[in-house]
Amino acid sequence: MAALGLNLGYLLVQMFSFLVMFVVLRAWVYGPVLELLAARREKISKSLEDARKAEELRERTEADASKILAEARAERAKIVADATYQAEKRAADIIRGAEKEREDLLTAAKHEAESKVQGALEELRPQIAAIAIAAAGRIVQGALDDARQHALIDQFFSGVREGKVTILEGEALSGAAAVVTSAITLKDAEKEKIKQALSDKLGGSAKVSFRVDPAILGGIVIRVGDHEVNGSARQTLQQLQESLR
Amino acid sequence: MTASSNNRILGIKNRYLVLVLLIGWAVAYNIMPPVLVHIQLPPEELTHPVQLPILGKFAFTNTMAAMLLADLILLVLAFAFSRSARAALAAGARAISGVSGALEALMEALYGLTETNAGRWTREIFPWFATIMLVVLVNNWLELIPGVDSIGILHADEHGYPVQELAFGTTLVAGDAHHAAGGLFGLVPFVRVNSTDLNFTVALALIAVVMVQVFGIRALGVGYFKKFWNTSTLFTKPMFGVIDFGVGLLELVSEFSKILSFSFRLFGNVFAGSVLLFVIGFLVPSFAQTIFLMLEFGVGLIQAVVFGMLTMVFMSQAVVSHHGDEHADPEGAAAQH
Amino acid sequence: MEGNIYQMGQVIGAGLAMMGAIGAGAGIGIVVSGAVQAMGRNPDFAGTIQTNMILGIAFAESIAIYCLVVALLILFVGV
Incomplete structure (x- = not known):
């Protein structure tokens, strides 16, 4: 032991020194450090x-x-x-x-x-009549008087002879509305006659409307629904043309 | 400018200063080669020993001087720390700067380390861990102070060296012993590192191991001694009971071996370090010793950490019941995790 | 002359005592090898591993230090 330098007195001195250091450090270092750590954590x-x-x-x-x-x-x-x-x-x-x-x-x-x-056509009508009369007068050499001429022309255009609509005779028509086509504008009296004739055939409530189509040349075409009564001059001419062929 | 001023001492760039010092070192070595001082294990006595009744021979040794020096350094550190810590606490736990801040960071790291091991017992175990660590660290690092182990009084010694008068004192010189006029002298340094004295390391190891037992008894009461005298399974399980009993006895032996390993580990490391420094200084007088001083810096730190940490780990183990499932201590077991 | 033989015995004994450092050296090598492998596999825990490695090295080294102490005792105490 002595060779190693171990000595009870020295040992106790060292222990004492360590314990003093322990107490001092505990008071001056560890306490504040723990407080500081706690404060910092908080x-x-x-x-x-x-x-x-x-x-x-x-x-x-x-x-x-x-x-x-x-x-x-x-x-x-x-x-x-x-x-x-x-x-x-x-x-x-x-x-x-x-x-x-x-x-x-x-x-x-x-x-x-x-x-x-309409106006133009109505104006045209007397002229056509005059031309037709003149032409007829050439042919017939004045056999016809003027009044008779006018009546014939009216008859030609309106299809109304002696107060009757000729093409409607013997035709059985039914329907609610009828369309009447003429070559020139009809006079009101003629219109009235046609209307009356149609309402006789179709019944009082039938509607009648009038159209003008110069292409049919003369006479009238009456259309009721699908049925057509063709009394136009064009139709007559076509029939003539076919029979002459 | 601050960067360059950091690299200067006395207006000279550090590298040139180092070069000058190295050259001066080499020149001094050629004029006056260093000597290998006499190496001895026991501390040298600085005063005449007195005979005390029970303690025996007692003298003021140079390791005691180192102890006082280390204690003084620690006292100053602790006092400065306590002042700055109080100031920081008063200012709402602000950060501490300087050496005290470093000490606080170290304490915080040690506390965290203790907390992971000791759990509930952290606040009791931490002071022992930290004190052992700090005391050992300061004592180890005293070796790095110039003059420690090399300034002292000369005494007549037939194995010594001749002396030579210098401007500010007397120094040992290597030379032919037979031609020395004034006789031969040996050196007794005023301060010798405390850790190279077995008294210091044994004292520390005794305190550490005794405190481990104290913690064990405080935590487990008389049940702590069942760790050493384990007869609980001796008759219930014939074969393993005997083995358990033997293990308990081995535990007892290991407690004593702890004292030995603690003290000799620290002593051996530091003493071997200082012997190494002497020998290196004798063999390669210039520059080489610096490298070994750096090594000693690391060894001193590691040994301080190891001593403290082992104490802490042993204490943490002691407060936990050895056979947790047989005589349970739920709090201690919980503290372990 | 007998002093010289005594010294020779001391020196040889100290040298033989230092053979114990072989084991410590091997042990330190194993410790560092394991630690470096662990750090390589798990770089996140490098700090913890390093701390434990240094502790392990210190324990292994302490064996070598015991040998060194014995050698120094033989040399300087002279049993």
């Missing part, structure tokens, strides 16, 4: 908690903001849809109005044109 956990709270607040604010944004967006979409609807409605109204106006104008123009045509 501080860290507190700041973590603060950070968590701030995060929560931020998240909540963000959610609010996004909600407000969504609402604004929905409102905007609604306003846009409304405006679009209104505009479309307006546009459709305008278009419809324009179309109606155009149609009105068109029908007015048609009417005017038709009445002009």
Whole structure:
């Protein structure tokens, strides 16, 4: 032991020194260090908690903001849809109005044109009669007087002889509406006669309308539904042409 | 400018300073070669020994001087730390700067290490761990101070060397012993590193091992001794009972071997280190010793950590019941995890 | 002359005692090898592994240190 330098006195001195150091360090270092560690841990956990709270607040604010944004967006979409609807409605109204106006104008123009045509045809009639009489007078050498001539021409154009519609005799007609086509515009008296004759055949409630078609040359064509009674000069000429062939 | 000023001492760039020192070292070696001082295990006595009644021979040794020096350093450190720690606490646990900050970081690391091992007993075990670590560390690092182990008083010694007068003292010189006029002298350094004294390491090891037993008894009561005298399974399980009993006896032996291994590990490392420094300084006088001083720095740190950590681990094991499933100590077992 | 023989015995004995460092050297090698492999596989735990490695090295080294102490005792204490 002595060779190793071990000595009870030295050993005790070293132990004493260590224990003194232990007490001193415990008082001056470990106590404050543990306090400091605890304080720091508390501080860290507190700041973590603060950070968590701030995060929560931020998240909540963000959610609010996004909600407000969504609402604004929905409102905007609604306003846009409304405006679009209104505009479309307006546009459709305008278009419809324009179309109606155009149609009105068109029908007015048609009417005017038709009445002009009617007028022209009516003016034409005496001339045709005069030409026809003149021509007939050449042929027949004045065998016919003037009144007789006029009656014949009227008869030719209206198909009405001595107050009767010749082509309707012996025809069985049925239907609700009849269309009468003539080569020139008929006089009102003739129209009345034809109407009466047709209503005799079809019944009082039958509707009768009149058309003018110069292509049939003379006489009248009466159409009731599918049935057609053709007493036109053109038809007669065609029949003549066929029989001469 | 700060970067360059950090690289300068006395206005000279560090590398040139190192070069000058190396050259000066080499020149000095040629003028006056170093000597291999007498190496002895027991500490040298600085005063005349007195005979005390029970303790026997007692003198003030140079390792005691190192002990006082280390204690002084620790006291200053602790005092400075306590002041800055109080100030930091008052300022709302702000960070501490300087050496106290480093000490605090070290304490925090040690506390964390203790916490992972000792659990519930951390607050009791930590002071022992930290004290052993700090005391051993400061004592080990005293070796790095210039003058320790090399400045001392000369005494007549027939195995010594001749002396030569210098401007500010006297030094040993290598030379022919027979032609020395004033006789031969040996050197007794004023301060010798405490860890090269077995008294210090044995004292520390005794305290550590005794405190391990104290912690065991505090945690488990009389049940702690069942670890050493295990007769619980001796009759219930004939074969294994005997083995368990033998293991218990081995545990007892291992407690004593702990004292030996603790003390000799620290002593051997530091003493071998200082012998290495002497021999290297004698063989390669210039530069080489610096490298070994760096090695000693690392060894001193590691040995301090190992001593403290082993104490802490033994204490942590002692507070946990050895046979947890047989005579349970749920709190201790929970503390282990 | 007998002093010289005594010294020779001391030196040879110290040298033989240091043969115990062989085991410690092998042990340190094994410790570092295992630690480096573990660090390579698990770089995240390099710090923990390094701490434990240094502790293991210190334990293995302490065997060599015991040998060194014995050698130094033989040389300087002179049993």
